[in-house]
Amino acid sequence: MAAFIAGCVSQQPVEPAETDRAVAEKIVVKPKIRLSKEEGGDILHQLVEDMVQIPSGKFLMGDSLGVGENDEQPVREVLVGAFSISKFEVTYEQYDLYTRQTKQPLIKARWGRGKQPVVNVSWHDAQAFVAWVSRETGINFRLPSEAEWEYAARAGSLDNYSFGNDATKLCEFGNVADRSTTIGWRNRNCNDGHATTSPVGSFKPNDYGLYDMHGNVWEWLSDCWYLSYRDAPADSRPREKENGCSIRSQRGGSWFYGNDEARSAYRGSGNDTSKSVTVGFRIAHDL
Ligand SMILES: [Ca+2]
Numbered sequence: 001m002a003a004f005i006a007g008c009v010s011q012q013p014v015e016p017a018e019t020d021r022a023v024a025e026k027i028v029v030k031p032k033i034r035l036s037k038e039e040g041g042d043i044l045h046q047l048v049e050d051m052v053q054i055p056s057g058k059f060l061m062g063d064s065l066g067v068g069e070n071d072e073q074p075v076r077e078v079l080v081g082a083f084s085i086s087k088f089e090v091t092y093e094q095y096d097l098y099t100r101q102t103k104q105p106l107i108k109a110r111w112g113r114g115k116q117p118v119v120n121v122s123w124h125d126a127q128a129f130v131a132w133v134s135r136e137t138g139i140n141f142r143l144p145s146e147a148e149w150e151y152a153a154r155a156g157s158l159d160n161y162s163f164g165n166d167a168t169k170l171c172e173f174g175n176v177a178d179r180s181t182t183i184g185w186r187n188r189n190c191n192d193g194h195a196t197t198s199p200v201g202s203f204k205p206n207d208y209g210l211y212d213m214h215g216n217v218w219e220w221l222s223d224c225w226y227l228s229y230r231d232a233p234a235d236s237r238p239r240e241k242e243n244g245c246s247i248r249s250q251r252g253g254s255w256f257y258g259n260d261e262a263r264s265a266y267r268g269s270g271n272d273t274s275k276s277v278t279v280g281f282r283i284a285h286d287l
């Protein structure tokens with residue numbers, strides 16, 4: 001697949017893998033965590049441990065197959081710099097630590113806390129969380145950009161999903177509206193066993209080792225929402241607007257949406273103050 005051109009995070013030479021996914025030397029990122037284990041420091045250590053390093057490279061962003069929406073066009077080549085992204089969506093366990101430490105009330109959880117992905121968080125809430133995690137770890141966390149997210153979700157694939165185009169396999173890789181729900185637009189091809197959110201990491205990861213990039217909860221991204229990729233930059237920086245914006249990008253679909261919204265190229269958006277039981281986020285940092 002010529003669309004993915006291997007790059008590297010370090011100065012070491014890199015052998016392109018057979019899938020053309022880049023293989024990079026792991027960079028050691030050491031956190032400075034001041035919270036004790038009892039205070040929840042172990043949760044922060046695990047959060048840092050669960051960051052996955054994504055090597056730099058080029059990819060075709062958008063719907064190369066011509067099966068998607070107008071906002072997934074025009075397809076263009078994007079150069080992505082190396083970055084780290086969390087293996088899992090942010091969980092209630094992590095978000096509850098933040099709210100306790102910052103003396104805020106716990107947010108609602110309809111389907112349990114712990115390893116369930118946090119929902120009912122606005123884009124501003126997600127930004128406040130990354131700012132807090134950055135202070136508590138000494139690592140400059142942020143939300144992923146839309147280009148970074150799609151590059152990470154594809155993990156070398158130009159297909160609808162990281163594993164191909166067969167929607168009957170989607171239930172192995174992600175939690176969408178499926179046969180286990182009564183939602184009208186459900187994926188009738190298979191049963192993923194979860195009618196609402198599922199604990200993070202319940203399904204198979206993609207080839208980068210990332211979980212729930214297809215489905216479970218939508219993920220807030222840093223970019224302002226644009227209706228198309230016309231005039232979009234050829235690098236992976238988040239797209240902003242001169243006068244700011246109130247609509248931000250979301251990706252990945254969710255337990256409430258079908259297999260189409262779970263495609264790697266599918267784009268969603270939301271008002272930055274809106275909260276939903278279908279929307280959470282994951283975090284990233286530069287390398
Ligand atoms: Ca489901």
Ligand SMILES: [Ca+2]
Nearest residue numbers: 212215217252
């Ligand atoms: Ca997700």
